Amino acid sequence: xxxxxxxxxxxxxxxxxxxxxxxxxxxxxxxxxxxxxxxxxxxxxxxxxxxxxxxxxxxxxxxxxxxxxxxxxxxxxxxxxxxxxxxxxxxxxxxxxxxxxxxxxxxxxxxx
Numbered sequence: 656x657x658x659x660x661x662x663x664x665x666x667x668x669x670x671x672x673x674x675x676x677x678x679x680x681x682x683x684x685x686x687x688x689x690x691x692x693x694x695x696x697x698x699x700x701x702x703x704x705x706x707x708x709x710x711x712x713x714x715x716x717x718x719x720x721x722x723x724x725x726x727x728x729x730x731x732x733x734x735x736x737x738x739x740x741x742x743x744x745x746x747x748x749x750x751x752x753x754x755x756x757x758x759x760x761x762x763x764x765x766x767x
Contacts, residue, residue, distance in 0.1 A: 660673055661749055687736070687739050691732070
């Protein structure tokens, strides 16, 4: 049986989460290509950069284009994780744009 993990950005955490136990996963602990790990960490850092420490509730992307680019990269990373981690992992994605967990990259044709 494959382990369920989720790709989801959160401030100051790695972007990969164990879905069976509340645990954050260091991408270096997974059998991923170094380039994929680098992209994951850059994607996570981009999310960290929107945090407004003076008013966390107002944290947001600069504009809709930045939000869409973040989402587009997230979906690409999700597809990459699915490819690199199969068959031992089932990879899900929390879409910031849709506000929910997605199970298949083909759910939203805009993401292609």
